Amino acid sequence: MATDTTNQSEAVAREQLLDLAAEFYDQFADGAVPSMQIPTRTKSNIEYDEDAEVWVYGDRHSTRSAKTVSGAKKLLKAIYVIDFLSTQLDEDRSSTLRELYYLSESWDHEIAQFSDQNESNQLIEDLEIVSDVSREDFHMRPEESGATLMGPLQLREQTRRGERDIHCQKDVGEGGYQIPNNPDTIEFLDNxxxxxxxxxxxxxxxxxxxxxxxxxxxxxxxxxxxxxxxxxxxxxxxxxxxxxxxxxxxxxxxxxxxxxxxxxxxxxxxxxxxxxxxxxxxxxxxxxxxxxxxxxxxxxxxxxxxxxxxxxxxxxxxxxxxxxxxxxxxxxxxxxxxxxxxxxxxxxxxxxxxxxxxxxxxxxxxx
Incomplete structure (x- = not known):
């Protein structure tokens, strides 16, 4: 069950990425300057969603536009990252945020390369927001977090070697069960x-x-x-x-x-x-x-x-x-x-x- 859901999420992620790239080309074709709007990620632009009972971004946005040199560079980098991520999903591979930063060193255009990892991290966040897809579905991983859980829970996890059932007390050491990068691949069996x-x-x-x-x-x-x-x-x-x-x-x-x-x-x-x-x-x-x-x-x-x-x-x-x-x-x-x-x-x-x-x-x- 978890595998089918994961595959569907990955297919949606690739489609959303390609649709985003297509928007840039459509803007070109219509004679418009390509641009991308991103919510302003500041404390002053979060508001309480009464229905979901969580804090979300408000209506303030910033624009990445090719009207400026800086904006054009950001859109170019976005296109390169979209191409990389769609290929990664096609090949059923994954990479870390740190690897993405270094991978940009091999890209044809020097302008598309990232100056530091904060820049590449922020671009992944931008793509998450505008595509409404999480980075986990892009197959992007952070560096190892090492967070764990311990308790009376039996679960089934998906691995490259197949499914594995684990009890998070009886089948683990004192360190506990290590939480995977994408917990949506886990199925809760009993607790x-x-x-x-x-x-x-x-x-x-x-x-x-x-x-x-x-x-x-x-x-x-x-x-x-x-x-x-x-x-x-x-x-x-x-x-x-x-x-x-x-x-x-x-x-x-x-x-x-x-x-x-x-x-x-x-x-x-x-x-x-x-x-x-x-x-x-x-x-x-x-x-x-x-x-x-x-x-x-x-x-x-x-x-x-x-x-x-x-x-x-x-x-x-x-x-x-x-x-x-x-x-x-x-x-x-x-x-x-x-x-x-x-x-x-x-x-x-x-x-x-x-x-x-x-x-x-x-x-x-x-x-």
């Missing part, structure tokens, strides 16, 4: 899970697994590995939607970790065009709060100037406009401190699994 716990750091993820938290509370532990990769956010969304599992996000208590939660729950500014596909609007925050720092007398670090600036920006960020976040962020600015989730170890190695998480999960109605 005994009660909820999904997304964890920011590897150290805390290992503590939970060592203490048997996944067994005791029937939870699927997803390691976010810092700012989560798209594959991690996608599988989290699927676990919630398809298995009807609550999702909670456990992070450090600092502004950068709040943004990690925001990317899981609300969608990120950079990939707002995929929020309905990646974000999990019902996800709840269970990470370290400024009130926890005071209540549990946790070891802390002082807020740096960049931390303070980030917190102040979050007070203006539309994704954080509710009473909970406003109160907590203002409290953090008042106390001038931040804390890591591992700071809970100051109260004992088992405190996080025996007291902190069970208490919070019970208060939230998850267990």
């Amino acid at each position: 005994d899970a009660d909820f999904v716990l997304c964890v920011e750091t590897g150290g805390m993820r290992d503590r939970l697994v060592e203490n048997g938290f996944d067994d005791e509370y029937n939870t699927i532990i997803v390691h976010l590995k810092g700012q989560p990769a798209r594959a991690t956010r996608r599988i989290t969304r699927r676990l919630h939607d398809e298995l009807d599992l609550p999702v909670v996000v456990f992070t450090d208590g600092d502004p950068w970790s709040y943004r990690i939660f925001a990317s899981v729950a609300y969608g990120s500014i950079k990939s707002a065009h995929l929020s309905e596909y990646l974000a999990t609007p019902d996800a709840q925050y269970i990470g370290i709060q400024p009130t926890d720092i005071v209540e549990y007398d946790l070891p802390t670090d002082p807020l740096s100037d960049s931390d303070i600036n980030a917190l102040e920006n979050e007070l203006e960020d539309p994704r954080f406009q509710d009473d909970f976040w406003t109160t907590e962020i203002e409290h953090q600015l008042d106390i001038g401190k931040k804390a890591e989730q591992q700071a809970l170890a100051a109260r004992g190695l088992d405190f996080v699994t025996d007291e902190y998480l069970p208490s919070r999960l019970d208060e939230m109605g998850v267990i």
